[in-house]
Amino acid sequence: MTAQTDHNPANANAQSTGRTLISVDAMGGDEGPAAVVAGCSLSAKINPDIAFVLHGDAAVLETLVTKTPALAGICEIRHASDIVTMDDKPSQVVRTGKDTSMWSAIESVRTREAAVAVSCGNTGALMALSMIRLRKLEGVNRPAIAVLYPSANPQGFNVMLDVGADIRADADDLMRFALMGISYARNGMDIKRPRVGLLNVGTEEHKGRTELKEAYDLIRAQEAGAGFDFVGFVEGGDISGDVADVIVTDGFTGNVAIKTGEGTANLVGRRLREAFGYSLWSRIASALAYTSLQRLKMKIDPRRVNGGVFLGLNGTVVKSHGSADATGVSAAIKLAAQLSQSQFNDKLAARVAATLPVEDKSE
Amino acid sequence: MTAQTDHNPANANAQSTGRTLISVDAMGGDEGPAAVVAGCSLSAKINPDIAFVLHGDAAVLETLVTKTPALAGICEIRHASDIVTMDDKPSQVVRTGKDTSMWSAIESVRTREAAVAVSCGNTGALMALSMIRLRKLEGVNRPAIAVLYPSANPQGFNVMLDVGADIRADADDLMRFALMGISYARNGMDIKRPRVGLLNVGTEEHKGRTELKEAYDLIRAQEAGAGFDFVGFVEGGDISGDVADVIVTDGFTGNVAIKTGEGTANLVGRRLREAFGYSLWSRIASALAYTSLQRLKMKIDPRRVNGGVFLGLNGTVVKSHGSADATGVSAAIKLAAQLSQSQFNDKLAARVAATLPVEDKSE
Structure with missing residues (x-):
């Protein structure tokens, strides 16, 4: 829980610019980081209220983002040296995946820097990491x-x-x-x-x-x-x-x-x-x-x-299709932004925690 | 098993004319007996090797068959006074359905008069009646x-x-x-x-x-x-x-x-x-x-x-869609004819009864 406090300034920063921060695993998909960055660009052009923290190889991502005018000033890059591949076993990723872009993207949600993470990567690994790092909501x-x-x-x-x-x-x-x-x-x-x-x-x-x-x-x-x-x-x-x-x-x-x-x-x-x-x-x-x-x-x-949205955790994770192109990534980001802006996960937590019908009205 | 012997003459008769006899529940479908008889007619026009025993209200069926030249001489009508409706509970039909066209159609398979029965009726009732009357194959x-x-x-x-x-x-x-x-x-x-x-x-x-x-x-x-x-x-x-x-x-x-x-x-x-x-x-x-x-x-x-074909019983039952029109009924009859002519159920029985891979070669 200390990490949560550490990162709060970043959260405050995103909020002070009036933008919703979305955590994006930039390395996970079949189409590589170029498709993910292009998807972020598409989203930024239609939604002026979002900002990104992109997780992955800093050198690669900086080159891509620099060439993308729509992302100027709204995109922080966070270096992660390793990548989760589609063949990696979930159990293995949980043990040794600390340096992966997927782990880093989930970390942004765990520390409440961002409310939602988006990844095109390995579904099993993403679910396993999300479960271990974010933990289940009370009542789930x-x-x-x-x-x-x-x-x-x-x-x-x-x-x-x-x-x-x-x-x-x-x-x-x-x-x-x-x-x-x-x-x-x-x-x-x-x-x-x-x-x-x-x-x-x-x-x-x-x-x-x-x-x-x-x-x-x-x-x-x-x-x-x-x-x-x-x-x-x-x-x-x-x-x-x-x-x-x-x-x-x-x-x-x-x-x-x-x-x-x-x-x-x-x-x-x-x-x-x-x-x-x-x-x-x-x-x-x-x-x-x-x-x-x-x-x-x-x-x-x-x-x-x-x-696909992972529900029932302390934070929301959106799993984009592994083969998603820019249009696909952009759709996943749009969904992530809407869920984040509606404070979806807090409302869901309240609803599930309430076991009596009467308390259920709170949402 | 006495009933089986009783009916053998009919079986011999169908075989002596060189035609495959198909037992048809003429009353079961949403479209009524006219669609079923029209389906039989379509089938008879394209397949010269089949004959029918139609189960249902004799007066209604005789009127329909008389108006259908393709069925002349190849269609026996067996009277059944009652009908299984789509809302009837399977357990009820098993207890009190003796006079229904569905029961009668399955009876033709039980006595080995026909190798296959076709019905557009209530799936649950058809499965329950087939199970009780035909019984499961050995090994199923x-x-x-x-x-x-x-x-x-x-x-x-x-x-x-x-x-x-x-x-x-x-x-x-x-x-x-x-x-x-x-x-x-x-x-x-x-x-x-x-x-x-x-x-x-x-x-x-x-x-x-x-x-x-x-x-x-x-x-x-x-x-x-x-x-x-x-x-x-x-x-x-x-x-x-x-x-x-x-x-x-x-x-x-x-x-x-x-x-x-x-x-x-x-x-x-x-x-x-x-x-x-x-x-x-x-x-x-x-x-x-x-x-x-x-x-x-x-x-x-x-x-x-x-x-849909019911597999694993002493005899084959083809379930046609309840809303089948003449084309649909004809497709179900075509399938029934092919299964009957290939002695499908005997081969299936041999295959399932054999539990050792070596004996499985028999089919």
Whole structure:
């Protein structure tokens, strides 16, 4: 806790300039630091309220930042000599990763210099480091990773969690996932009264595993006066549907589901390109439809909702896709900024710590 | 077993005409018996080797069949006065459903009059009735429902099981799902040497739940000389991918995954229609692209791969989608005919009964 005090001047500094400081692991992604710096630049151009602390090889980052006018005066570089690779084992990183850019980026959140860290790196290592360094929030047994999934709802996306922080979840964990997801939907997506669904193989109350029936009752018990609606059990088709804004499930099922959905969307896209490439007429049609297809791509482009959020820790960590380009990194930063500016993590902590419905109203 | 002998003359009769007899529950679907009879007619026009026994209200069915030239002389009607509705509870149907068309359709398989039954009815009731009346194959603890899922593989589809016969599966069940899936891929899809993948949240051997690691070893132990390749763990994205032909998982995960994929594909289709309807140019493009889009629809139309197959029973039951139209019913009948003509269930029984890799070669 001493370190926290040490860094407070920096925090005060960011606040005095009126900007939200975002901690960025600049070395983690497949595309290298150039893509990360380009993403920061894109974000800075559209959001005048943010500043960055970039973690990584100082020589490399200084060269990149110097060439980027949008980052002038709002970007501090913090040297880290080592990098976590995609093949590194989480347990190994926790033991020997002190000099990595990922460790350093999380450290900025631990010391409260920044409220949110962003990394494109190794998910397992990022989760393990976040758990060990930030520690779990009071009242949280299992942290969760939440993603935004394209949906038929007006906001265009649903919150889904857990998608792979842990492969297990008991009834109590699922109830807390619901509370964390509600906080996220409210603060990350501006949904005033989120509708929550519990993922199952049918919508009838008698269906599914024992822990799901227990979780059903636990979530129902939290509902009164807590500012959300529990719509009960939902099915796989509802993840992209419009009956709920928050979909709650265990990390095994959630991980399989989002990867299945992503794979299926890719297959449809591939078949669509084949169909349009088939004949002269279809190629002309494809040219005419270019704007429409671009519009479609905008709506379902996974890069535009890039960012899994680790929930349930003392501080927020946004995991950007490993293969994210500047657009993807920028989307993750936008999300990080919004969560930071809404004091999301404090509200989430208050909500989860409160075990009685009455206290739950505090958020 | 006496009933079996009673019905043998009918069986001999179907065989003497050189046609494969398919038992059809004509009353089960949302679209009513007219859609089912139209589906039988479509099938009869393209397959000269099949005949039907239609179960349901004799007066209704006789009127429909009389108006259908393609069914003349190849369609026996067996009266059943009652219908299983979509809301009926499986346990109730098992106790009091003796006079339903679904019960009667399964009875034709139980007596070996037909090798395969087709129904568009209530899935839970169909599974419960099939379990009770047909009983499990020797060596099978949990039967499974297998579906064909659109994929990037040359055959265009992968076999996936279980997608919801049971919400549980232990390591031994998963190994037997693999064997049943292999038999299905070979006899239903003509894949000589199926590649099998076990669904998990990562492809590394150390990942996932305990029963998955155990199942990994059990499937590996079956591999030698048994005519399939075990590709190890696969992820959600591989369900529509090209690394495996058979995807093995428990019924909870499988059910969520296929519904997620279906929902996502529907959302993409909806967004695509919106994109094409947006401007005058995009509408012209849409008209020009009509043939291409129809071609796409053909490739990913779920009606064309309609039919979940119940595996692991003494006889095969094909569950057609409840909302299937004539095209959908016809696809389910085509699948039923192929499985029946390849003596699929006898081969599957031999494979599953054999617990030693050496005996597995028998199929």
